[in-house]
Amino acid sequence: MASRLGVGVIGCGNISKTYFQRAPEFRGIEMRACADINMDAARARAQEFKLRAETVDDLLAARDIDIVVNLTVPMVHYEVSKRAIEAGKHVYSEKPFVLAIEDGLDLKQRADRKGVRIGSAPDTFLGGSPQLARHLIDTGKLGRITSGTCHVMSHGMEHWHPNPDFFFQPGGGPILDLGPYYIANLVQLLGPVARVAALSSIPAKERTISSRPRSGEKIPVTTPTTILALMEFASGAVFTFNASWDVWDSGHAPMELYGEAGTIYMPDPNFFGGELRYTRGSKPAKTLPRWDHPFGVPNENHPEGMMANYRTAGLADMALAIMQGRPHRCSLELANHVIDVMTGMLKSGETKKFVEMQTACTRPEPLGPAAARGLLAK
Numbered sequence: 485m486a487s488r489l490g491v492g493v494i495g496c497g498n499i500s501k502t503y504f505q506r507a508p509e510f511r512g513i514e515m516r517a518c519a520d521i522n523m524d525a526a527r528a529r530a531q532e533f534k535l536r537a538e539t540v541d542d543l544l545a546a547r548d549i550d551i552v553v554n555l556t557v558p559m560v561h562y563e564v565s566k567r568a569i570e571a572g573k574h575v576y577s578e579k580p581f582v583l584a585i586e587d588g589l590d591l592k593q594r595a596d597r598k599g600v601r602i603g604s605a606p607d608t609f610l611g612g613s614p615q616l617a618r619h620l621i622d623t624g625k626l627g628r629i630t631s632g633t634c635h636v637m638s639h640g641m642e643h644w645h646p647n648p649d650f651f652f653q654p655g656g657g658p659i660l661d662l663g664p665y666y667i668a669n670l671v672q673l674l675g676p677v678a679r680v681a682a683l684s685s686i687p688a689k690e691r692t693i694s695s696r697p698r699s700g701e702k703i704p705v706t707t708p709t710t711i712l713a714l715m716e717f718a719s720g721a722v723f724t725f726n727a728s729w730d731v732w733d734s735g736h737a738p739m740e741l742y743g744e745a746g747t748i749y750m751p752d753p754n755f756f757g758g759e760l761r762y763t764r765g766s767k768p769a770k771t772l773p774r775w776d777h778p779f780g781v782p783n784e785n786h787p788e789g790m791m792a793n794y795r796t797a798g799l800a801d802m803a804l805a806i807m808q809g810r811p812h813r814c815s816l817e818l819a820n821h822v823i824d825v826m827t828g829m830l831k832s833g834e835t836k837k838f839v840e841m842q843t844a845c846t847r848p849e850p851l852g853p854a855a856a857r858g859l860l861a862k
Contacts, residue, residue, distance in 0.1 A: 488514045489574075489803045490548045494540055494564055495555030496520040496529040499578060502795050503553060504533040510800035511861050512807065513551070519543040540564075544571040551576055551803060559655050562587040565602070569594045574806060576603040576799045579664035581819040583655045585827055585842055588820040595816065601805075603812055604819035607798025609669040610851045611756025612780015616772065617741070617748055618673055618850050620762065626743030629674055632723045635736035636662045640709065640729035642691045649703050651729075652691060657707040658727035662754065663826045666725065666739065669753040670715075671818060673741070676844040677825045678718045684708035684833025687730045713829045718844065725829070757782060757792030777853045778860060800859050801851075813848035821845040 491513050493500055500518065507515045517536040520526040530537035543549060544567060552568035554561055554577040562582045568575045569591065581604040582588045595602050608614065620626055636658055641648040650656050671677070686705050693701045710728040717723070726736075739750035746765060751758025757780040761769045774780055779797060782790035798814035805812035821843045828839035851859075 486807060488512050489550035489806065490514055490516045491551045491553055491799070491803075492517040492519065492538070492543045492546060492549035493553045493555055494519045494543060494568075495557075495578075496522075496525040497555065500529055500555050502793070503555065503799070504529065504535075506794065506796040507799075509794075509861055510796055510859055512800050512803035512859075513796075516548055517543050517546060540567075544568060544573065550574060551799070553799065554578060557650060558583060558660065559650075562591065565591055566594060569598055569600055569602070572598055572600065574601045574802070576802055576814075577605065577819070579605045580660045580826065581823055583660065583823075583827075585820060585824045588816075588823050589843075592816055592820065601802060601812065602816040602819070603798060603802040603814045604816070605795070605798060605814065606665045606668050606753075607795060607801075607814050608665055608753055608756050609672045610779060610797050610801070610813060610856070611792060611794065612775050612777035613751055613756070613758050613760050614669050614672070614753060615777055615851055615856075616760055616775040616780070617750055619775075619852070620748060621673055621741075621743075622850065625746065625762075625764075626741065626748060627745030629719070629721050629741050629743045631721055632739065632741040633736070634666045634670070634723065634725040634739050635734060636666060636727045636738065637731040637734035637736065638729055639732050640691060642693045642695065642703070644695050646695055646697065648691070648693060648695070652703060652705040652707060652709065654707045657709055657711070657830075658729050659708075659711050659826050659829055663725075663727060663829075664822055665753040667822045667825050668818060669739070669750075670723065671821060671845065672848050674717050674719055674721055675847050676718050676821055677841055678716050679838050679840045680713055680715050680825060680828045680832055681838045682711050682713035682829040682832040683836075684711045684830065686710075708830065708833055711829060711833060713832070715825070755791050756780060756794050775853065778856050779851075797856075797859060804859065811849070813851060815845070815848060817843070817845040818848060
């Protein structure tokens with residue numbers, strides 16, 4: 485049996501650098517080639533990381549590529565993943581997996597016919613802090629989770645991103661851009677969502693870019709940038725999920741889970757680590773010591789300080805799962821359910837009605853410290 489699978493990346497933008505940098509830290513995968521519709525971008529990444537630069541067609545035809553990592557822009561995720569599946573390749577996609585649940589279900593049928601696997605980011609729920617929260621829930625420390633809150637609040641991307649247009653067009657917005665981190669984490673903690681409802685708005689019809697090189701240019705906003713949503717889980721738990729790019733400041737915690745026996749305050753699920761606080765009954769909240777989990781160790785400098793970044797863990801887990809004949813954690817079923825939830829929220833914002841989920845999924849297997857170490861190359 486092979487000890488690792490060959491990986492080819494399609495899409496050589498900003499996020500590709502993280503995948504190329506992190507991949508050598510993991511077992512089961514070897515980056516071999518990259519492609520982009522802009523061959524200059526492909527050649528630059530290939531030279532930087534000592535890979536082959538390919539056209540998209542050549543990468544899809546390459547015999548040494550087992551898994552295609554789809555890092556293209558969201559609006560073409562479906563088409564690129566479909567082409568890779570039809571070429572007989574396993575696929576691992578960046579989030580959002582697709583922009584319509586119908587496309588995700590179509591990819592499932594195609595993958596089943598071809599006998600290939602599909603996985604999707606985010607894999608941040610495999611981090612030390614989310615997995616410690618999972619451990620607390622699974623061991624009954626919080627009792628049954630009955631409710632909770634999620635907040636992702638900022639004032640958009642036009643202040644720092646050089647080309648922020650797509651964030652404010654259909655397929656963008658805070659739900660599809662940042663929602664995957666929150667919803668995937670909630671599903672791994674609590675299981676699937678049964679139905680959702682939401683109110684949505686576009687408070688600012690245009691945005692003024694303040695980042696270079698387009699500072700001062702105005703762009704239209706054609707997708708909701710404030711969404712206030714409700715989620716009812718199959719378990720009976722009820723949550724609010726508030727996402728906005730129209731907020732200058734907020735004091736809300738990213739995630740709070742309320743159980744019959746206590747409360748847990750979780751850090752931003754966009755990261756693998758961070759401070760986890762916990763209460764037992766009416767006792768004051770205390771910060772839990774960092775779990776002995778390799779994916780919670782800070783390893784990358786950010787403006788906020790040192791953060792834990794182990795993106796590519798989900799890809800490595802999928803590769804090893806393929807070779808070992810077990811389910812992978814960042815699964816197609818999970819990805820489709822997350823899309824179902826997010827597009828359900830957007831639909832509810834339009835119709836002002838509850839939206840029942842078309843899909844369900846099982847919680848992915850937990851990734852405790854020993855299992856996480858098993859994904860690492862050393």
